[in-house]
Amino acid sequence: MSDENGTTTMSRFVGYTLLILAICLLVALPQWMVMCLFANDAMAYTVTCFFLSFVVLAFIHMIEMLKYSRPWNYIAIAVCYELLTLGAASFLMEWNLVCTIIVLAVGLLLLVVVLIISGILIWSGLYPNPFKMAVVGVMGLVLAFCIEVMDILLHWYYWQDVAIGVFIASAVIITISHVLITYNNFESLVRDDALLLAIVLYITYLLFLVGGRVSVFYISENAYQFDSTTTESNEEDYSD
Template sequence: MADAYMCLYISVRSFIRHTLSIFLYLLTFAVPQWMLMSIFSSVEHILYTLICFSGAFLLLTLIHFVESVKYDWPWNWLAIGSCYELMTLGVGSFVMNTQLNTVMLAVAVALLIFGLVLVLCFFIISGYDYPNPYKLASLAALGLVLVIVAMLAGTYRDRSWMDVALLLFSLNVLLLMISYVLISFQNLDVLIKPDTLLLGFVLYINYTLVLVASFICIQRCEHSFDVSRVVQKASPYG
């Protein structure tokens, strides 16, 4: 058994290349689905998004805790493939009934942010003195709790708390991504080639969360611009 696992170890460079390749493949297959759902879906429903995301995270938890589902073919491919489609459809249902230009802008912005975070992780790792990634992940998890609190405050108190919730959500998603990359780097000596599938998919999940945050920001900016334009037209001095 030990010899079988030894055959699965690969170099750090190959591991990173395989992981990023899987992420790019997943993203390449996801973008057309989002485009089609944006074009042909006439009704948006946040309930579909919540159901898909909840199912995806439950399945991801199962993958992490069940060794056979995590490593044994074809169960690992079936589990991660199902989880992938749930995440993709969840994002697709979130961008339903939206102009295609807005969706593609959000995809591009999220990809740019994602790339910048990876570059930042590279410099953090190169510094050899980065913070404990597990503490960063715990801090990000606590921040997500604050997001819920801010959303509740925005629902029942002042709507401006929604902007605070969006800012906290964006920052904590980026913090989660950084901590995940650092944790993976710390465990490179025990990771094997089949782990690249799961790690590439988790990177895709991080990207979709960045995409959701970017999409909300773009929509809020467009809404603010439309409101200001209407006010300007209504003004006698406009």
């Protein structure tokens, strides 16, 4: 690692990454709570924010100045971060605050589990090629999209549930593979790479957040459908 950028050991790199991730979550939390309580009809802004955030992230990875030259890299990351935060917020707006807190907690727990799994794989050294894992994760995202298309072409009530499950599993695989790739290239990293890794982990948390929010919606829909079916069946039995 480069001495001029400050990080010289694995422990410091990991600590710096987790510190930035914690700051990102703490700054985002009050914004999400405010959006949950007061926001109204902002889905169009959500799509715009997500699109712009990933455009900025692509520029950060393509342009060396936005990746390592201070303060431009911090400004670019801050802009990307805020766009991601606002984009994810509308998935929580106009919703029960208790349910929001539960989804936030479950998403954080899932992220912690993913990081623990990554640490165990690194410690044991028994893991497959992370680039191949990343390909599998990306193909999982494609599969989730295909399942959504199948829901349009061939109606089955539980297509959405399968798609969300595949989506979350793919996010887990991609995150683990990214951590492993970072570990394998540790010798060529500098401290500012910890900032980029923290943002990737933050994006993973947002994917878990979105997946959890959508999962709650479909679980509620399934429960309602099951209750309706049961009620109709009972009414038919009584009529007989």
